[in-house]
Amino acid sequence: MYRRNKLEKKYMILIVVVIVAIVLGMITNIVRTERELSPIEKSVKDSVLLVNKVVYAPIKFVKNKITEYQEKQNLYEKYKELEKKVKETELINAERLELKKEVEDMKKTLELNHVLAESSYLNATVVNRNLGYWYNTITIDKGEKNGVKKDMAVIVSEGLVGKVIKTTAFNSTVKLLTSDDANNKISVKIQVGDQFVYGLLSGYNKKNRTFSIEGISSNMKIPKGSIVTTTGMGDVFPSGIVIGKVKSIKTDNFDLAKTVIVEGSVDYDDINYVTILKRKDEDK
Amino acid sequence: MIMVIGVLIFSFFLESIVSNFIPLDTNFFVPLFSLISLIIIYPYFNGEKMNYLKVCAGIGLLYDVVFTDTLMMNLVLFILLGLFICFMNQLFSNNVFSVILISAIIIFFYRVMGYGILCLSGLFVFHMERLWESIFSSLLLNLIYASIIYLITDFLAKKYHIRKID
Numbered sequence: 001m002y003r004r005n006k007l008e009k010k011y012m013i014l015i016v017v018v019i020v021a022i023v024l025g026m027i028t029n030i031v032r033t034e035r036e037l038s039p040i041e042k043s044v045k046d047s048v049l050l051v052n053k054v055v056y057a058p059i060k061f062v063k064n065k066i067t068e069y070q071e072k073q074n075l076y077e078k079y080k081e082l083e084k085k086v087k088e089t090e091l092i093n094a095e096r097l098e099l100k101k102e103v104e105d106m107k108k109t110l111e112l113n114h115v116l117a118e119s120s121y122l123n124a125t126v127v128n129r130n131l132g133y134w135y136n137t138i139t140i141d142k143g144e145k146n147g148v149k150k151d152m153a154v155i156v157s158e159g160l161v162g163k164v165i166k167t168t169a170f171n172s173t174v175k176l177l178t179s180d181d182a183n184n185k186i187s188v189k190i191q192v193g194d195q196f197v198y199g200l201l202s203g204y205n206k207k208n209r210t211f212s213i214e215g216i217s218s219n220m221k222i223p224k225g226s227i228v229t230t231t232g233m234g235d236v237f238p239s240g241i242v243i244g245k246v247k248s249i250k251t252d253n254f255d256l257a258k259t260v261i262v263e264g265s266v267d268y269d270d271i272n273y274v275t276i277l278k279r280k281d282e283d284k
Numbered sequence: 285m286i287m288v289i290g291v292l293i294f295s296f297f298l299e300s301i302v303s304n305f306i307p308l309d310t311n312f313f314v315p316l317f318s319l320i321s322l323i324i325i326y327p328y329f330n331g332e333k334m335n336y337l338k339v340c341a342g343i344g345l346l347y348d349v350v351f352t353d354t355l356m357m358n359l360v361l362f363i364l365l366g367l368f369i370c371f372m373n374q375l376f377s378n379n380v381f382s383v384i385l386i387s388a389i390i391i392f393f394y395r396v397m398g399y400g401i402l403c404l405s406g407l408f409v410f411h412m413e414r415l416w417e418s419i420f421s422s423l424l425l426n427l428i429y430a431s432i433i434y435l436i437t438d439f440l441a442k443k444y445h446i447r448k449i450d
Contacts, residue, residue, distance in 0.1 A: 027357045028405035041349050048350045055297050128300040132352035269307035
């Protein structure tokens with residue numbers, strides 16, 4: 001009797017271990033692979049977020065009114081500033097046309113896949129922010145019905161925010177550049193005079209709010225304040241989206257490996273509205 | 285049952301709404317209201333553990349689908365934490381202090397297990413500092429929420445004579 005009980009206990013432990021291993025394996029697979037959401041998941045997510053949007057609407061209205069009131073305080077200064085900017089617009093437009101032509105020529109020469117000038121813009125509102133805590137994601141209110149697709153770049157006026165990782169009919173999940181995810185590395189270039197230094201943006205320091213660039217391809221001296229932008233390699237982010245400015249440069253003891261510390265241009269703490277970069281050829 | 289459904293729905297949507305007002309890199313105010321609601325609703329099941337665990341699984345699944353896109357992860361975590369809440373409620377009587385204590389312990393386990401799974405899956409590299417940060421950043425707001433929502437539900441339960449374990 002005692003031996004039988006002992007045997008049953010052993011089997012129970014074995015079964016529990018197997019179940020835990022299977023569940024862990026399944027979770028690992030789901031978390032690691034960038035899987036497509038199933039139609040059921042998509043419709044449940046859309047329905048709940050629609051209710052969420054309705055519930056949030058009056059709160060958002062009050063929030064916007066408060067912001068509006070705060071912004072109205074220095075309306076005259078802003079008007080003067082805008083008046084000045086409007087006068088500059090014509091000049092900028094002419095320059096833009098010229099640059100667009102130049103980009104076309106350069107694209108042919110450099111065989112670039114995708115440049116910023118080829119993108120059309122789609123504005124979206126943030127529905128919720130980083131509820132999974134670890135994943136550094138935001139949910140936006142534009143989805144497949146608006147032409148949003150996986151891997152599209154998401155920006156704000158200050159620079160790159162992240163990329164779309166999951167889409168439903170009316171919403172999308174955006175993985176932020178600040179994500180701890182070990183796979184979250186993007187190709188960047190640092191502008192030094194007329195030349196570029198290439199590297200890999202890897203890792204975000206939450207405390208200092210800085211990114212680090214590793215794998216610097218050149219021994220060229222990089223001045224502080226140099227602009228860091230995307231390269232356009234890898235077919236995800238178009239070339240020329242601002243990421244930030246060089247804050248400092250660290251080298252190892254042997255002066256072999258160089259790490260560039262970059263101060264991000266985007267305030268990731270307060271993202272309420274974003275712009276999705278859609279390729280113009282995908283609009284057609 | 286209305287009380288249970290009310291607390292669950294209110295907490296679920298409030299978590300999403302509150303996230304829009306809180307900085308992404310906050311060190312104090314990470315909302316986990318859905319998880320806290322599981323602690324608040326337990327006494328209203330009057331010992332029907334199976335039904336309670338089914339609700340935990342449902343909320344976990346919804347949390348996965350709507351908020352994190354990680355099917356299964358929160359489902360499993362919420363069931364395990366549901367079992368733990370059942371156990372803790374056998375040890376403590378139901379009052380505001382025990383709710384705060386259980387909330388703190390549950391948040392601790394939720395963060396440890398969540399981070400543990402993500403590190404085991406190879407998605408993140410384990411940093412003790414990051415784990416502590418995640419626990420401390422989730423405590424303040426959620427413990428305040430737990431005490432407020434407990435006091436409100438307790439008041440309503442007494443007023444409308446709703447049966448619950450004390």
